[in-house]
Amino acid sequence: MKSSNSPIGDTTEFVPGQRVLPGERVDFGRPMLRALGLRIDLRVVVTAGIVTLLALGCGFVGLLLGEFSLTPAEVFQGLFGQADRRIVNTVVGEWRAPRIIAGIVLGAGLGVSGAVFQSLTRNPLGSPDIIGFSTGAYTGGIVTIIVFGSSFISTAFGAIIGGLLTAIVVYLLTWKGGVQGFRLIIVGIALTAMLNAFNTWLIMRADLDLAMAAATWGAGSLNGMGWSTLLPAAIGTILLGLGCGLFSRGLGTLELGDDTAKALGVRNEPVRAGLILVAVALVAVVTAAAGPIAFVALAAPQIGRRIAKAQGTSLLSAAAVGALLLVAADLIAQHALGETQLPVGVVTVCIGGIYLIWLLIQEARKAQ
Known part of the structure; x- marks a missing residue:
């Protein structure tokens, strides 16, 4: 053991195979913070903070732009309902602010969910939109819309049930003395294809009005987002995201491999099942709130990991990048084509397609 000076306090340089004495702090080679009994990489915190500020900046631009353009002073006044013109309070407080907040919160939720599944599968392709959980939630939502109508509560309930049932099916089909990441991805992709075919059949068989409602919701959009939809969705997303954070220590240990995690005292399958349950409910x-928005959960964890130069998947970085991606994509969807507004899911698919091609090229280079 060698003592070293650190801005965080006195630390001890970590040497593999040596025992750390009680009261000594381990030097992991990078500044670390301690919070709630967890060690958090300081670089991860700083980069996540910067990315979050960029997301808030994009959101502020979104508050300014639109058919009814506003000045920064009017935006601040409208946020607190203090603008001289009533229309400003309505535009900012009732129309634009819920949409921006939804982009930040829901994007962060997608980033966290993607980080959990990529960490569990130890594969950058292991995101909920690739392995079928988003599609399963979409299927549950479609069935609910056709049977009960398109209210948020019923759609949310159907989406959660559909996502959880899909997770159970994938888990059972993947199980073979344990769950392996590659097998989980293959089974998920196959189930996604079948669910997509089933979803198409459901929409074709439905009444025109219900089919239009399901198709519009299925495009993935923040259009029409109001406080009545945002509040329950935001509360659920935040609580489930915190739930994923509670499992973060076990998640990091599982990245080392099942044998290593078991040797370190982690109950692999209960922890993995709990993480899948919470992450599926999150997505x-x-x-349910915005439809199946693709590729944010795929791209955010990997981008966050590269920005922070972290050794493993970071939920904090993934959340920040997910928020930035969704808010920026929604800004493009609203204003890139002038008066024509696109569903944000169309933009994220385009961005995600480019990212997926780049990711496959990078993985092919590593394999050579």
């Missing part, structure tokens, strides 16, 4: 809540 289902987001899907």
Whole structure:
């Protein structure tokens, strides 16, 4: 053991195979913070903070732009309902602010969900929109819309049930003395294809009005987002995101491999099942509120990991990048084509397609 000076306090340089004495702090090679019994990489915190500020900046631009353009002073006044013109309070407080907040919160939720599944599968393709959980939530939402109508509560309930049932099916089909990441991805992709075919059949068989409602919701959009939809979705997303954070220590240990995690005292399957349950519920809540928004959960964890130069998947970085991606994509969807507004899911698919091609090229280079 060698003592070293650190801005965080006195630390001890970590040497593999040596025992750390009680009261000594381990030097992990990078500044670390301690919060709630967890060690958090200081670089991760700083980069996540910067990315969050960028997301808030994009959100502020979104408050300024639109058919009814506003000045920064009017935006601040409208946020607190203190603008001289009543229309400003309505535009900012009732129309634009819920949409911006939804983009930040729901994007962060997608980022966290994607980080959990990529960490569990130890594969950058292991996101809920690739392995079928988003599609399962979409299927549950469609069935609910056709049977009960398109209210948020019923759609949210159907999306959560659909996502959880899909997770159970994938888990059972993947199980073979344990769950392996590659097998989980293959089974998920196959189930996604079948669910997509079933969803198409459901929409074609439904009445025109219900089919239009399901198709519009299925495009993934923040259009029409109001406080009545945002509040329950935001509360559910935040609570489930915190739930994922509670499992973060076990998640990081599982990245080392099942044998290593078991040797360190982690109950692999209960922890994995709990993480899948919470992460699926998280993506289902987001899907219920805004529809199946693709590729944010795929791209955010990997981008966050590269920005922070972290050794493992960071939920904090993934949340920040997910928020930035969704808010920026919604800004593009609203204003890139002038008066024509696109569903945000169309933009995220385009961005995600480019990212997926780049990711496959990078993985092919590593394999050579």
